[in-house]
Amino acid sequence: MFDFIIGAGQGGSRIAKEFANSFECDAAYFNLSNVDFSKFEAPRNRILVLDEGGTGRNPEFGEGIVKRNFIEVRQFLVGLKRFESAQFIMVCVGGGGGSGTGFMFPLLDYMLKRKKEILLVYTLPERREGIPAKPNALMSLNRLIESYLQEIQIKRLVCCRLITISV
Amino acid sequence: MLPIDNDFCVKRYGNEIEDDGYNYWRRVNLGLVRALKRFWLMTNLEKYKNYIDVASGYKGLDRNDVLRIVFSKHGFIDIREMIFEDINADQLLQRIKSASLVFGSLDIRTTKRYAISVGIPDDWKRKDGVLDFVEQVFDMVSKSTKHTPDVVRSSYFNKKLSRIHVSLLLAGLSKSHGLEKIVKSAVKDVRKLRDKGDVEKLDLSDLIIP
Numbered sequence: 001m002f003d004f005i006i007g008a009g010q011g012g013s014r015i016a017k018e019f020a021n022s023f024e025c026d027a028a029y030f031n032l033s034n035v036d037f038s039k040f041e042a043p044r045n046r047i048l049v050l051d052e053g054g055t056g057r058n059p060e061f062g063e064g065i066v067k068r069n070f071i072e073v074r075q076f077l078v079g080l081k082r083f084e085s086a087q088f089i090m091v092c093v094g095g096g097g098g099s100g101t102g103f104m105f106p107l108l109d110y111m112l113k114r115k116k117e118i119l120l121v122y123t124l125p126e127r128r129e130g131i132p133a134k135p136n137a138l139m140s141l142n143r144l145i146e147s148y149l150q151e152i153q154i155k156r157l158v159c160c161r162l163i164t165i166s167v
Numbered sequence: 168m169l170p171i172d173n174d175f176c177v178k179r180y181g182n183e184i185e186d187d188g189y190n191y192w193r194r195v196n197l198g199l200v201r202a203l204k205r206f207w208l209m210t211n212l213e214k215y216k217n218y219i220d221v222a223s224g225y226k227g228l229d230r231n232d233v234l235r236i237v238f239s240k241h242g243f244i245d246i247r248e249m250i251f252e253d254i255n256a257d258q259l260l261q262r263i264k265s266a267s268l269v270f271g272s273l274d275i276r277t278t279k280r281y282a283i284s285v286g287i288p289d290d291w292k293r294k295d296g297v298l299d300f301v302e303q304v305f306d307m308v309s310k311s312t313k314h315t316p317d318v319v320r321s322s323y324f325n326k327k328l329s330r331i332h333v334s335l336l337l338a339g340l341s342k343s344h345g346l347e348k349i350v351k352s353a354v355k356d357v358r359k360l361r362d363k364g365d366v367e368k369l370d371l372s373d374l375i376i377p
Contacts, residue, residue, distance in 0.1 A: 001207045001233065011192075015171075018196040022204055088238060117238040121199070123171040127352050131360060134353035141170075141346075149168060149241055 002119070003086035004028070006107065008093045009100025010036035011123060016092040017042060019121075026082040030073070030107075032062055032099040048076045055098030057132050059140055062102020070106055077110075088117045095137030096125035104140065108148065120144070169244040171199060172345055175271040202246045202268035206233050206336050209284050209321070218326035220289060225301060225322035228284055232319040236282050239338035245273045251331040254291075254300045259307045259333075266335070272345035279339025280317035283308055286332040289324045304333055312337075 005027040007016025013029040017040075020027035029047045031037055033054035037047065050069050055062035066073060077083050089111060093100040104120075111118055122141065125133040173195070180198030181191060209228045212219050221227040237244065247266040249259065263275060285301050301322050309318070 001210075001230070001237065014192065015196045015199065018193070018200045019203075022197075022200045023207070088234060117234075119237050119244075120168045121171060122168060123173050124346075124349060126174045126177060127349070130356045131353075134349065134356060138350060138353055144168065149243075 002088050002090045004083050004089045006089060006091045008103035008107065009097050011094025012092040012100040013040065015121060019090060019092065028080055028083065030103045032065055032102060048073065055102055057136065058098045059101035059136055062098035063105060066102050066106045074110065086116065090119045090121060092121040094123045095140055096129060096133030101136065101140040170270050172270045176269060199269055205334060212323060220324040225320055227323065228282060228319065228321045232282055236280055236336050236338045239280060242279060242339035242341050243273055245270055245337045245340055247335040249333045254294060254296050256300060256303050256307060259304060260311060263308065263311050270345060272343055273340040274342040275311050275337060276313050277341040278312045278315055278337040280315065281312060281338065282319040282336040284334045285322040286325050286328050287322065288328040289326040292324055308335065
């Protein structure tokens, strides 16, 4: 079903790994802190860590690191043959932290530009997690909805206007 | 996009007695994986032809049916499953609302396209009303989704099943009471934090030496 799986951040990478094992699919894992991957078993050439000491659960800070280092991210992906030829890609991200969401938008933009089909698996934190996990997850979710999920409404509005004009 | 409500999944797949955090979350993650994988398995039923009979059913799901829904570009995706002990779909309309495997409360009425598969125990083939039951399930789910027209329906008989399994893969969902609850809970947390107040200026009036 999937040609390639990407995990971003600690939670997202662990979910991605279970999907990769179960679907027998190649995968790559991204993080902004080495400590989160201390017991994470995956081939070294499938892991990219931009270690600047983590993000302190700040998605904007995380995204800043990823954007500054995106050449490295792109080179890493381009070096993965199965990613290059993949059409259907699953991306797993935990919404509550800063690493997964930090990688998420730059990765999605890059892959959409390359006409990849993407299924995003996005987790919302438990109620007890509180601040900053819940606001982080909701704000990133809002941005996802605005950026990627509302196209159909916009198209419909455009259609309606066109019909009105033609009438 | 497949939203996962960790609170919901922890209740569904977690186990408080688990020995450590790693295994605890692994169990939750595996629950998610299995929820999605069952649809993938349904597109490969020919591998299980020794005990699955698709020809006797409605139609088989194919790979592109599932891909079209999973990679649907707009709205949320949800995976639901309902199990019936006998040929009676009376509770379906109530149960379908809370049958999600990954997210508690996306509103099924807002779905734009879906795949439904009904798995029936093989030895029920000759039971009266089985095929009517399948039609009834399709009709009721159609009603729940406000008759969204983009639908893939399938059914099969399986020797390994002892009960009826109704699996649903929904796409294009746009509303969720659960999300509203999470937003409310987050707003409450922020308010609570704000109400803790700032450091107060010290009252040093008694320290002033006359």
